Amino acid sequence: MDRFTAYRSHQNDGKVSSRFETLTLDDLNPGEVVIKAAYSDVNYKDALAATGAGRIMKRFPMVVGIDVSGVVARSEDPRFKEGDSVLVIGSGLGEERDGGYSEYVRLPAEVVMPLPVGLSLFEAMAIGTAGFTAALGIQRMEDNGQTPEQGTVLVNGATGGVGSYAIDMLAGLGYPVTAFTGKRESDSYLSKLGARDILYRGETELGQRPLERALWAGAIDSVGGDELAWLTRTVQPLGNIASIGLAGGIQLNTTVMPFILRGVNLLGINSVLIPMGLKQKVVERMASDLRPRHLDEIVTRTVALTEVESVFQGYLDGTVTGRTVVRIGDA
Ligand SMILES: NC(=O)c1ccc[n+]([C@@H]2O[C@H](COP(=O)([O-])OP(=O)(O)OC[C@H]3O[C@@H](n4cnc5c(N)ncnc54)[C@H](OP(=O)(O)O)[C@@H]3O)[C@@H](O)[C@H]2O)c1
Missing domain, CATH: 3.40.50.720 (NAD(P)-binding Rossmann-like Domain)
Incomplete structure (x- = not known):
């Protein structure tokens, strides 16, 4: 956990560029929960943010990635303990807070959700935002x-x-x-x-x-x-x-x-601006009556974190079909 890889955006002279960097936890925003990331995903918004094609990030530098699933590595909040499987979606990651394209993610406990029963860490990011x-x-x-x-x-x-x-x-x-x-x-x-x-x-x-x-x-x-x-x-x-x-x-x-x-x-519809009660209800439904029946068809690509840049252009062009899951670390 001392040093880890993250994909981070910078802004110089109004131009956004993103690169892989070695970070420590102190480089990330504060938070009570440290997650060892297992998976993230690619959304249109991630492609806009990382390439600078859209103005998504509210500050720089900022780790890219609006979603993450993983396992709690450390928690100062009693709601979570080491080893818990969790997911974070719809919480301003990669926009207002450092995002999920990172081997470790540090977040306030209130945005972290337990992985719903019936979904794996992979499936949670296959569905994602x-x-x-x-x-x-x-x-x-x-x-x-x-x-x-x-x-x-x-x-x-x-x-x-x-x-x-x-x-x-x-x-x-x-x-x-x-x-x-x-x-x-x-x-x-x-x-x-x-x-x-x-x-x-x-x-x-x-x-x-x-x-x-x-x-x-x-x-x-x-x-x-x-x-x-x-x-x-x-x-x-x-x-x-x-x-x-x-x-x-x-x-x-x-x-x-x-x-x-x-x-x-x-x-x-705004996936971030919603009350926690509604968010939890929708997440529960994602694992029950709305659980996708064709995840295997919809996930058309799984890439390693180091390969994530290769898929952005397809999102910007609108040529991509389905979803891209990003595998992080040894997941
Ligand atoms: N409101 C929210 O909270 C929220 C949450 C998630 C996503 N979004 C937004 O919803 C949209 C879709 O997100 P996504 O992650 O599903 O994106 P995506 O996987 O990239 O899908 C976008 C699809 O839109 C269609 N499209 C039509 N005109 C396009 C154009 N000029 N450029 C690119 N695509 C075009 C294409 O499908 P077809 O060719 O099949 O039409 C394309 O595959 C984005 O605008 C994203 O920002 C909003």
Whole structure:
């Protein structure tokens, strides 16, 4: 634990660069719990942060990685003891606090969660923030009245981490799912996850009118921009749209018509800004009724920490399918 490897970002003259470094615990932010990391993962946000393509980190230097699972190496908090298996997601790692791309991670006890029964350290990171956020979106839609009987839910950004888990989880709950993707070659992947129908970006007419024919009972969107605007125009009365991401743009050009004439609900989903009670509930569901049925298909890559840089560009280009798990140390 004296000296260990971490992948850390620096900012010089406004430009972000990241590199492997040898650190000691004193280089990390303070906290009561020291975790020997076993796995992390790669999310779109990690690729933005590490490459500087997006401004994610609130301070520098900062260890990259928004998720981590591992075993407690030391704890000054009675809630955890050496040897406990734990996970940390949705807690500002790699953004406000040093992240999970590190052999050791030191964190405040309040952000550390016991690994739920039924999930391994690997599976926890296979699901990670992507699966957690998909599950949170579903939870929020259900809290707002969404049921499988209302009909088809469209999942946009379908082959990405959030999209893949949204399809798997919704289909597992009995929702008919239509996948919306830019990847023509992804049919068999998306069908295997549970999509009944597939629509392709660039081949689907999005229309311009304030209200188009109402096609979807609800939607989970990780793309934003024109496609989210289209969803507001095409969701059925009282349907819910979980707005999760911005991979396709941050603009939203729509009108109030879907909201005041169809009672459509646009639910903002933030995986960090949630009460601990809701977070724990969603994590429990990730290990029970929302446990992904196709983890093996969705985890398309497992890389060692030292190889993590090699996958970032694919995330920025939107060419990656599924999830990348990062193996740390001797996990
Ligand atoms: N709100 C939150 O708390 C929260 C939590 C997690 C993630 N997110 C956000 O959700 C989004 C998805 O995250 P993720 O980790 O699932 O990312 P990901 O694995 O990289 O998936 C993103 C997917 O979006 C689609 N896409 C459409 N236009 C794109 C473009 N111009 N560039 C890149 N991808 C494009 C692609 O899938 P198809 O070709 O199949 O459409 C791509 O695979 C990101 O914007 C991320 O920041 C938000």
